[in-house]
Amino acid sequence: MTETDLTREECVDAGHIYFPAGLPGFPRLRSFELVPLGAGEGPFSALVSCDDPGVRFIVASPWEFRPDFELDLDPSTRSRLGISGPDDAEVLCVITPGERPGESTINLLGPIVVNRRTLEARQAVLSGPRAAVRAPLGGV
DSSP states (O other), rough: OGGGGGOOHHHTTTTTTEEEOOBBBTTTOOOEEEEEEETTTSEEEEEEESSOOTTTEEEOOOTOOOOOOOOOOOHHHHHHHTOOOOGGGGEEEEOOOOSSSOOOOOOSSSSEEEEEEBBBBEEEOOOOOOTTTTTEEEOO
């Protein structure tokens, strides 16, 4: 059996974040593990595919870098994930490392929203003037 044969329940029982529809561009990858980077003291983690461990994304909470970040989930996404309030969700944004300090970016347009209780996740698509795919991260 491969990881892709795991049911949603088996993935969650193993502590994996489960994307029922996969991630955009990676539809067959559904089970991911969130692994703190470094000593676990910094804001960054790796979202590592259990289906293909060679696929990983650097992620962080958007509020670590953008305290004014606003998440306005559409009712459909809230309903699919079973999110009724802010405490139900963990929000992660994909970080794209730059070649030099200060060139890294954060994807504020497509945050990953995880139901803390069920570990089911989806990548939301936001709109608005602050929702940029490659917003500057700063001097990290």
